[in-house]
Amino acid sequence: MKVNPQYNSKEKLLALYNKPLLELVYEAATIHREYHNPREVQMSSLISIKTGGCSEDCGYCPQAARYNTGVDAERLMDVGMVIERARNAKKNGSSRLCMGAAWREVKDNRDFDNVIEMVQQVNSMGMEVCCTLGMLSDDQAKRLKNAGLYAYNHNLDSSEEYYTDVISTREYNDRLNTIENVRDAGISVCSGGIIGMGEKIEDRIGLLMSYMKMDNPPESIPINALVAVEGTPLEDQKEIESWEIIRMVATTRIAFPESVVRLSAGRTSLSMETQGMCFMAGAGSIFAGDKLLTTPNPEFNEDSEMFNILGLIPKKPFQDGCQPESNKDLIIENKKALAEKRKKELETARENTIKLKFKPRVIKTVDSSLNEKQLSK
Numbered sequence: 223m224k225v226n227p228q229y230n231s232k233e234k235l236l237a238l239y240n241k242p243l244l245e246l247v248y249e250a251a252t253i254h255r256e257y258h259n260p261r262e263v264q265m266s267s268l269i270s271i272k273t274g275g276c277s278e279d280c281g282y283c284p285q286a287a288r289y290n291t292g293v294d295a296e297r298l299m300d301v302g303m304v305i306e307r308a309r310n311a312k313k314n315g316s317s318r319l320c321m322g323a324a325w326r327e328v329k330d331n332r333d334f335d336n337v338i339e340m341v342q343q344v345n346s347m348g349m350e351v352c353c354t355l356g357m358l359s360d361d362q363a364k365r366l367k368n369a370g371l372y373a374y375n376h377n378l379d380s381s382e383e384y385y386t387d388v389i390s391t392r393e394y395n396d397r398l399n400t401i402e403n404v405r406d407a408g409i410s411v412c413s414g415g416i417i418g419m420g421e422k423i424e425d426r427i428g429l430l431m432s433y434m435k436m437d438n439p440p441e442s443i444p445i446n447a448l449v450a451v452e453g454t455p456l457e458d459q460k461e462i463e464s465w466e467i468i469r470m471v472a473t474t475r476i477a478f479p480e481s482v483v484r485l486s487a488g489r490t491s492l493s494m495e496t497q498g499m500c501f502m503a504g505a506g507s508i509f510a511g512d513k514l515l516t517t518p519n520p521e522f523n524e525d526s527e528m529f530n531i532l533g534l535i536p537k538k539p540f541q542d543g544c545q546p547e548s549n550k551d552l553i554i555e556n557k558k559a560l561a562e563k564r565k566k567e568l569e570t571a572r573e574n575t576i577k578l579k580f581k582p583r584v585i586k587t588v589d590s591s592l593n594e595k596q597l598s599k
């Protein structure tokens with residue numbers, strides 16, 4: 223059951239969200255146990271492979287170039303560094319690696335070729351690879367799939383109505399198109415939202431309704447609590463109450479029984495008890511490691527202690543789907559072949575120039591013995 227037909231309208235979902243809290247949690251916990259192992263929680267690590275300098279105006283985001291948040295624009299991280307971080311994440315128990323880039327959309331350039339290589343290499347380490355790189359064309363989605371990408375994260379973030387209050391540089395429909403391209407390429411869809419941006423409860427329900435309307439809703443639904451960063455338009459937003467995130471997780475759990483509900487940004491402000499209620503209500507994943515993309519997150523050790531106390535176990539990779547194959551990327555291979563051809567042409571040209579410059583000495587001889595005598599003089 224991908225979507226719960228009992229809650230397929232705005233009104234029904236709103237009534238569910240507003241149910242007495244413990245009844246809501248009980249219902250969510252019951253559904254969770256039917257579809258998932260309640261002790262398993264996936265640890266997923268985030269790497270910001272391209273930080274800051276983004277052209278978009280997302281009101282929550284510290285990486286938008288137009289806000290003064292102290293996040294500097296950096297170049298794409300090199301492949302070796304990403305692999306080193308991935309190894310560390312795996313060693314600490316993460317079974318998924320999510321690589322994030324502060325891009326509006328992916329461009330067909332060298333940076334994207336490097337991302338393709340990152341995907342190939344991390345997949346070969348036996349981790350689920352996820353990327354969040356902004357908008358994607360269908361061809362770009364296919365290239366990522368071919369490289370071995372397991373999931374793509376692209377959040378709708380709020381209801382269509384509230385979206386325009388938070389972002390003006392792109393439309394809700396642009397996001398929906400990318401999700402469709404990802405889906406069509408056969409990549410697992412990870413899409414969710416943020417609560418605590420000043421939206422109404424109806425907007426939280428509106429977000430869920432957008433997924434409800436899809437033929438195939440996301441396999442993963444991250445629920446982020448806003449991390450209000452100084453310098454962004456949402457810097458003064460007050461922190462959500464703990465029961466708001468519990469309600470949102472529980473409602474999402476019940477509405478999409480098969481999806482993995484991800485308790486994402488904002489955990490540093492949540493007590494272990496609140497997080498425990500979220501796991502009880504169906505959260506099946508966290509981001510692990512002391513940093514999200516640019517903001518703080520609990521340390522590995524803290525989470526490991528929480529797992530021990532709550533009796534949770536880290537979920538192994540590929541429990542919900544097969545590991546994709548990593549195939550050679552034709553664009554990169556063609557570029558390499560072309561570069562090799564150019565190199566050879568250059569070498570031949572260089573050799574020819576040398577030959578031209580240093581013409582071999584020609585000795586005119588009458589007979590070879592005379593020639594030898596002349597030479598020995």
Ligand code: SAM
Pocket residue numbers: 282283284285322323324325326354355356357375376377379415416446447448449450451487488515
């Ligand atoms: N640039 C790409 C994009 O927008 O899709 C990928 C990176 S972007 C940082 C990924 C997601 O991070 C956003 O969609 C949003 O849900 C989340 N995010 C960004 N800033 C946040 C904040 N301050 N608090 C909570 N979530 C945030």
Ligand code: DTB
Pocket residue numbers: 268284285320322354375377414415444445446449486487514515516517518
């Ligand atoms: C998601 O929904 N949350 C993560 C991940 N997907 C990419 C990102 C959270 C970012 C929080 C702000 C920051 O650290 O810059």
Ligand code: SF4
Pocket residue numbers: 276277278279280283284285286323324325326356
């Ligand atoms: Fe750019 Fe993504 Fe941040 Fe928006 S959320 S400003 S697109 S990095």
